[in-house]
Amino acid sequence: MPIKPLFSHGPLPGYRLFFCVLAASALMFVDLHFTRMEQVRAQMSMVVAPIQWVVSVPSDLLNWGSLALSDQQALVDENRRLREQILTLSHRGQRLANLTAENSELRELLRAAKRRDIPYITAELLSLDNDPFSHQMVVNRGHRNGAYVGQPVIDASGLVGQITAVSAYSSRVLLLADASHALPVQLNRNGLRFIVQGTGRYSSVNVMYVPDTADIREGDLLTTSGLAGRFPPGYPVARVTEVYHDPGQPFARVTAEPMAQLQRSRHFLLLFRLREQKWMNTPGMKRWISHQRL
Known part of the structure; x- marks a missing residue:
């Protein structure tokens, strides 16, 4: 019998490549200039949502298996650490109660408005982008759960990023480390305000346009300033790791390390804007949020 060749030697399908390039260019042009493509993308993501859930099943099973097969001594040590x-958190909570009462008394003296609690819902990681030039992830909350474009996302340590696209059951999050992400921050020590921009690396961000004479030091904490109304104030963003003063340059080169565990966290909180508090404080919405938090 004749041997079937491993590689075909026919003519190159150049017309197919030309058609694919033309179709891709047309889709990018339509996506850039027409907002209707956002609805199409949201509908397509509904089709992809079951696939994302199936892809996340092996990791969930692996985590469950590692927990089930954990050594007894490891569980005992973990229980002791917890x-x-x-105990440590309880001690801090006792001091926090005293500080809260003192803060309320000082606000009464200053006639300042009380700070309102920011409503939130929980979310879990579904997938991470494999593109090395893009730092994005997909979480398991969509507009059916109240998620919206521009919604801040945090983890247990600090700010993670913001939602850039929403479908019915999932949302795409642009991470703080992405090179296209920037947000206003302020120095927790003295209140100086700057801009933090991602570098494309999970381990560092740049603090932009810092005057060479600014009072900023290594170890300073940068928090959200609340300017522009997108991110609520007071949430940790990054900690300054390096301040380099270049002679003759008007701005210092400042880098910081994100506080959030961008490569490790699997559970997140989606925060709601303060101007949506009236809508969030309705009785039905309160019951729904308490159910979503669980």
């Missing part, structure tokens, strides 16, 4: 952490 008990110590609970």
Whole structure:
């Protein structure tokens, strides 16, 4: 019998390549100039949502298996560490109650408005983008759960990023480390305001346009300033790791390390804007949010 060749030697399908390039260019042009493509993308993401859930199943099973097969001594050590952490947090909570009462008394003296609690819902990681030039992820909350474009996302340590696209059951999050992400921050020590921009690396961000004479030091904490109304004030963003003063240059080169565990966290909180508080404080919405938090 004749041997079937491993590689075909026919003519190159150049017309197919030309058609694909033409179709891709047309789609990019339509996506850039027409907002209707956002609805199409949201509908397509509904089709992809089951696939994303299936892809996340192996990692969930692996985590469950590692927990089930954990050594007893490891569980005992972890239980001991958690008990110590609970004791430490309990001590901090006792001091926090005293500080809260003192803060309320000082606000009464200053006639300042009370700070309102920011409503939130929980979310879990579905997938991460494999593109090395883009730092984005997909979480399992969509507009059916109240998510919206521009919504801030945090983890247990600090700010993670913001939602850029929403479908019915999932949302795409642009991470703080992405090179196209920037947000206003302020120095927790003295209130100086700057802009933090991603570098394309998970381990560092740039603090932009810092005057060479600005009072900023290594170890300073940068928090959200609340300017522009997108991110609520007071959430940790990054900690300054390097301040370099270049002689003759008007701005210092400042880098910082994100506080959030961008490569490790799997559970997040989606925060709602303050101007949506009236809508969020309706009785039906309160019951729904309490259910979503669980």
